[in-house]
Amino acid sequence: MRKLLTQLELIDDNPVVLRDSSRQLRKQQLLECCRDLAAVLKSCDIKMVALFGDNSSDWVIADLACQEANICLVPIPTFFSQAQINHLFASLAIDTVICQATEHFLAIPNIQHGAQQSVLEGRLQLLQVVCAGQSSALPESTQKITFTSGSTGQPKGVCLSVEQLLLQAAALADAVALDKPRHLCLLPLSTLLENIAGVYTPLLCGGEVIIPSLAEIGFQGSSSLDTGQFCRTISHYSPQSMILTPQLLVIAIAAAKQGWQPPESLKFVAVGGGRVSAQLLAEAHHYAIPAYEGYGLSECASVVSLNTRAQSAPCTSGKPLPHLRVSICRGEIMVSGNAMLGYAGQPNSWNQEMIATGDMGSVDSQGFLTISGRSKNLLISSFGRNINPEWVEAELVANTVIADAVVYGDAQPHCVALIYPRDPELADAEVQQTIDQVNSGLPDYARILNWFRLNQPLTSQAGMLTDNGRPVRATIAAHYQVQLNNLYGQPTNSISLEDSSQ
Structure with missing residues (x-):
């Protein structure tokens, strides 16, 4: 399969194909920017690039330039902690960083x-950097x-090919x-x-991609948002399509209830995560707000199933994309058709034809997929x-202050915890x-x-702990x-109550 830039050449030249707050690029300008950067990367004999930065047209140019130059790209999530970034560099043969600032x-x-x-x-x-640590085979x-955001402190790297990415797109x-969608x-x-x-x-469809900075959108960190700024940005750009997490959809609906009017241009809002x-x-x-739920995971190159304007069923995650095959094995969702190449540094995960998702679900007679829960104790x-709650709990009890910690937060905007200090007389301020x-x-x-302070340890409460x-x-x-x-100010029916003690 040809690279995205090659396919983009075949599309009619729109007035603008890529836009951010500072500039607009037509198709030919985008092609030239990407190929100029690709030439620079090739001249430096670069093999693997880590890309770290705010949303911008430059981020896209760097992404497509690496694809054009046959260079492996490692996008670093902006919400990664320094420890997670350190782990990434210790495990991969990264020789170059492209970023807005080098401090990290x-x-x-x-x-x-x-x-x-x-x-x-x-x-x-x-x-350009030289990593002294061991590098993972790919x-x-x-x-x-x-x-991904990492269910533990050391997230896995999912390896994908250009062919897989463009097949998915x-x-x-x-x-x-x-x-020709106008996507925000x-x-x-x-x-x-x-x-x-x-x-x-959108680029493959001859559309326009609008990329405001995260600050312009209203993000403050990865889990806090200025609602007014968020809505003003959507109204300003009047997109046809957007992708929202469930929490962002909640924010948009709340704003609409208070008088905000979503732009009439909106035709499709995908909700995932x-x-x-x-x-x-x-x-x-x-x-x-024309919101449609989907389901996916990185190991399957993102989207697996999706409700659409043409085919939609309530309480489901839509129908699988045509190039994917979904089956159910002992209640677990299995996906084949575009499985990842494997995890970096884990050869036993390579070349799998089918991905065991770890999610439980079913497929109805019409082909719609329903997700019922996770087989493992993982919060999203x-x-x-x-988020793996055991990871956070281990950090909390890894000191002399906290004896018991149980973390919740599935489908919630943040984590909460039930806490019991080792010293019952310890002041709340010291626990905090x-x-x-x-x-x-x-x-x-x-x-x-x-957090909520327990009045007795879990060990003294029957049935609270396994053997x-x-x-x-x-x-x-x-x-x-x-x-x-x-703690949440709302019902806990959205908190996972599955027994994960096994």
Whole structure:
């Protein structure tokens, strides 16, 4: 399959194909920018690039230039903690960083810094590095390594080829069926869903991709948002399509209830990254937000199934894309047809024809996929961040202050915790100080924003712990339902109450 730039050449020249707050690019200008940067990268004999930066047209140019130059690209999520960035560089043979500022990379352990130069008229910096640590082996044809938010402190790198990325983009274009769509990117471009569905797909359709900075959208960190700014940005650009997480959809609906009018141009709003209630989707359509739920994962090159304007069923995640095959094995969703090449550094994961998703679900007689829950104890926040509660709990109890910690936050905007201090006489302020210290070492999507103090340890409460000391989450959540309600100010029916003690 040809690269995206080659396919873009065959499309009629629109007035603008790529836009951010500072400039607009026609098709030929985009092609020239990408190929000029690709030539620079080739002249430096670069093999693997880490791309780190705010949403901008330059981010897209760097992405497509690496594709054009046959260079492996590693987009670094802007919400990664310094520890996660360090892990990434310790495990991959990255030899170049393209970024807006180099501060994040000058203090990485065991990294030697080489030549540095400005590219794209000085808007981005190209920093060559030498990683002293061991480098992971990669599957053949790896062009992009995408890291999810990471369910633990050391997320896995999903390896994908150009062919897989463009096959996915083309399938989405056919499913959504918008002619030359005007798409507004509201998620970080390092998110595979926005990267493929928000950039590649509109470009393949001859559409326009609008890329405001995250600050212009209203983001403050990865889990906080200025609602007014968010809505003003949508109104200003009047897009036809957008991609939202469930939490962003909640924010948009709340604004609409208070008088904000979504632009009449909106035709399709994809919602992914977590469970979405049928009631929420119905409210969205009532307020002229054409929201459609989908399901996917990076290991399948993002989108697996999607409700569309032509085919939609409530309480489902839509029909699988035509190039994918979905089956159910012992209740678990299995996907084949565009499986990842494998995980970086894990050869036993390479060349799998089928992906065991870890999600439980079913397919009805009409072919619509329904997700019922996760087989493993994994939280997905309403901002679409994967969080393993055991990781956060381990950080909380890894000190002399906290004895018990149970973390919740599935389908919620932030994490909360039930806490019991080792010293029953310890003041709440001192417990909070410890939580603050732990939070400072976590990415912001995994931090504990609210907590409830238990009046007795879990060991003294029957049925709260397994024989090996693991929390029985369903029992604990049911027992402390009122307290969890109060922590969120809303019902806990969106918190996963599945028993993950096995």
